[in-house]
Amino acid sequence: MSILAQNADTAASDTDAAHDDVADISTAEAHAGLMLTALGLDVSDPGLIATPGRMVRALREMTTPPQFTPTDFEVTAEPGQLVLVRDIRFVSVCEHHVLPFVGVAHVGYVPRYRILGLSKVARVVHHYARRLQVQERLTRQVADWMSGQLDAAGVGVLISAEHTCMTLRGVGAAGSSTKTSALRGLLLDDVAARAEFMSLATGPA
């Protein structure tokens, strides 16, 4: 196992062990039923009898980070070469309303010593998305993982998402999207590298 994989496993298991310890599914189901009842809904209705359990299982799935083992390779790319994975679709859950936000992430990096298996870039996004989250922190966490664990010379993360807490209720801003970015190293400091990342991430596919 590489140092990279060891570090990532340690980081992931700390969070997930804590999550598993506190999960009490039967208590959650009982409380979900009580909440629906308190909202004036009749959970004895045949259509709703299984609803508290479904609510809990759906929420549990959306807030449980999937495990991943990053595979990294020695650099064979040219120094300074940008690697970009675009249009990584994700689902996360807004920690303010416990409603989903869905979107796409574009993740670019300039390797220093190591490159990451391309499919693993999407797994990093999903790992940090599948939990109670805010979009700004999700963007930062992906960028920090890439620059820290992979020791990349530069990292750029752009995320565009629709927050259902905003588009389906409240102000009802249907169709609106929220964009966030996090830039590290070369992709923050070097104007030409940043422009290349931005144009590849936001230009035609």
Ligand SMILES: [Zn+2]
């Ligand atoms: Zn919200």
